[in-house]
Amino acid sequence: MVTNLIVSFFSFSFFLPILLAILSSVPPTISSNGFSIGETTVRDLQLAFKYNRLTSRKLVEFYLEEIQRLNPVLHGITEVNPDALDLADKADQERKTKAPESLSRLHGIPIVLKDNIATKDKMNSTAGSFALLGSVVPRDAGVVFRLRKAGAIILGRASMTEWSFFRSSTAPLGWSPRGGQGKNPYTLGNPCGSSSGSAISVAANMAALSLGVETDDSILCPSSKNSVVGIKPTVGLTSRAGVVAVSPRQDTVGPICRTVSDAAYVLDAIAGVDIHDHATIEASKYIPKGGYAQFLRIDGLRGKRLGVVRDFDNLLYLTPGSEIASKETFRQHLNTLRQRGAVLVDNLKLDNITELYFTDYGEQVALRAEFKLSLNAYLKELIASPVRSLADVIEFNKKNPVLEKIEYGQDIMLQAQATNGIGKTEKAALEKLERLTKNGFVQFMNKNKLDALVTPGDITARILAIGGFPGISVPAGYSKDGPFGICFGGLKGSEPKLIEIAYGFEQATKMRKPPPYKKLKL
Ligand SMILES: *[C@@H]1O[C@H](CO)[C@@H](O)[C@H](O)[C@H]1NC(C)=O
Numbered sequence: 185m186v187t188n189l190i191v192s193f194f195s196f197s198f199f200l201p202i203l204l205a206i207l208s209s210v211p212p213t214i215s216s217n218g219f220s221i222g223e224t225t226v227r228d229l230q231l232a233f234k235y236n237r238l239t240s241r242k243l244v245e246f247y248l249e250e251i252q253r254l255n256p257v258l259h260g261i262t263e264v265n266p267d268a269l270d271l272a273d274k275a276d277q278e279r280k281t282k283a284p285e286s287l288s289r290l291h292g293i294p295i296v297l298k299d300n301i302a303t304k305d306k307m308n309s310t311a312g313s314f315a316l317l318g319s320v321v322p323r324d325a326g327v328v329f330r331l332r333k334a335g336a337i338i339l340g341r342a343s344m345t346e347w348s349f350f351r352s353s354t355a356p357l358g359w360s361p362r363g364g365q366g367k368n369p370y371t372l373g374n375p376c377g378s379s380s381g382s383a384i385s386v387a388a389n390m391a392a393l394s395l396g397v398e399t400d401d402s403i404l405c406p407s408s409k410n411s412v413v414g415i416k417p418t419v420g421l422t423s424r425a426g427v428v429a430v431s432p433r434q435d436t437v438g439p440i441c442r443t444v445s446d447a448a449y450v451l452d453a454i455a456g457v458d459i460h461d462h463a464t465i466e467a468s469k470y471i472p473k474g475g476y477a478q479f480l481r482i483d484g485l486r487g488k489r490l491g492v493v494r495d496f497d498n499l500l501y502l503t504p505g506s507e508i509a510s511k512e513t514f515r516q517h518l519n520t521l522r523q524r525g526a527v528l529v530d531n532l533k534l535d536n537i538t539e540l541y542f543t544d545y546g547e548q549v550a551l552r553a554e555f556k557l558s559l560n561a562y563l564k565e566l567i568a569s570p571v572r573s574l575a576d577v578i579e580f581n582k583k584n585p586v587l588e589k590i591e592y593g594q595d596i597m598l599q600a601q602a603t604n605g606i607g608k609t610e611k612a613a614l615e616k617l618e619r620l621t622k623n624g625f626v627q628f629m630n631k632n633k634l635d636a637l638v639t640p641g642d643i644t645a646r647i648l649a650i651g652g653f654p655g656i657s658v659p660a661g662y663s664k665d666g667p668f669g670i671c672f673g674g675l676k677g678s679e680p681k682l683i684e685i686a687y688g689f690e691q692a693t694k695m696r697k698p699p700p701y702k703k704l705k706l
């Protein structure tokens with residue numbers, strides 16, 4: 185099975201001449217005292233620090249070089265932090281003077297943040313738009329506050345689909361005026377979005393770790409398409425304060441990394457109560473004592489009940505972005521899950537699935553109104569800003585047609601602007617979403633006593649999005665169209681089980697490969 189997949193991995197070698205032509209000839213991994221950076225994990229990096237094989241400065245220098253070399257092609261990063269090297273020196277100093285047990289796992293490790301996550305530093309928090317260039321945020325986003333406390337180094341800002349794909353329904357995924365067109369490092373094609381740059385950056389080893397934000401499919405899809413691990417946490421588990429928001433009901437900040445363990449370490453650092461986001465108080469009951477890393481268990485699949493819905497097979501080919509998940513590979517992965525001790529509950533039916541995938545099921549109606557309210561609230565809180573409301577942003581786009589490529593339109597923003605709070609139409613839509621969730625996924629999971637629903641690609645993103653449920657995408661293979669993932673989704677607060685399952689699968693399959701140019705020692 186693995187051999188087949190490797191063969192198909194190389195079958196997109198027709199991209200290689202393009203990559204060869206564009207990328208410079210610097211080797212993609214450097215050695216520092218014989219220690220090779222590149223596909224390294226947090227665990228490797230901490231060991232290298234401990235045995236003086238590596239410093240945070242060396243690590244940051246490596247990533248800055250990689251960004252300089254690769255970013256002109258991949259457009260995964262919009263800004264690097266001018267203070268990154270100083271922060272690295274500070275981390276190196278702390279490592280010398282502080283007790284090792286007092287330092288967190290992320291101490292001294294560089295991370296990039298989706299451009300809609302505010303940082304109170306020299307960088308510009310812009311959600312990809314020139315309209316927010318020069319805006320001054322009141323404080324670090326809640327998750328950034330936690331990352332800094334953990335000692336992580338904020339290396340830069342990752343590109344994204346502008347305004348989290350809430351400006352124009354015809355703008356390309358992964359494109360923003362400030363970041364340009366983000367490219368999938370495996371295909372140089374569609375990276376998916378809207379957390380495109382976060383996935384591109386870690387996939388291409390331009391950063392050790394990253395954060396994305398999901399409203400509907402914005403972590404799961406780019407993770408799947410760029411062969412990285414994405415955790416979309418239960419809504420409220422991580423603070424959304426200081427994030428250019430779409431919907432308080434669906435937005436969630438989560439890690440996008442190369443491995444399940446790295447993603448779990450990041451989740452440990454960012455999950456928790458933030459007084460600036462009240463949903464975190466309610467959701468904090470889900471955070472397990474001792475954190476998430478304890479669930480990185482090699483036998484994590486044993487006894488887990490995984491639901492399989494074959495109806496998705498047909499939907500796969502109708503949902504954009506999911507057609508790449510090969511049926512045959514998925515079948516093989518189901519066998520692996522079974523061999524590792526999972527109980528597959530197969531051929532299940534998910535009620536209301538047709539309504540969700542083939543009708544106007546209410547999500548867009550709700551999101552349009554929520555987006556206007558949330559964005560206006562974010563803009564109002566800024567210390568200084570060229571724009572103070574959605575109406576100002578729409579005006580800015582019109583006045584700067586070249587800068588903002590107005591030819592892509594702003595239909596979503598105009599529709600959002602036309603809403604007037606949560607009125608009768610929106611209430612009806614919200615009730616419908618609740619009913620679909622209750623009769624659909626919740627009943628399905630409970631009735632079949634499932635730990636997770638397993639699906640190819642990101643097909644379940646919509647179901648998880650409207651209910652605020654968690655999901656994890658893990659690299660699952662490579663087709664001629666590029667990489668694809670496998671997704672494990674569960675009920676609220678099921679992250680511990682999902683991490684056990686995802687880690688068990690990852691360790692059994694080890695599907696992730698770096699982008700192909702790495703193998704050529706360019
Ligand atoms: C933020 O934007 C300003 C204005 O374009 C620019 O001068 C500055 O370099 C940017 N900051 C960073 C860290 O790139």
Ligand SMILES: *[C@@H]1O[C@H](CO)[C@@H](O)[C@H](O)[C@H]1NC(C)=O
Binds near residue numbers: 536539624
């Ligand atoms: C949704 O599922 C519920 C529970 O099975 C069912 O009663 C209802 O008819 C379904 N609605 C639609 C539109 O399929």
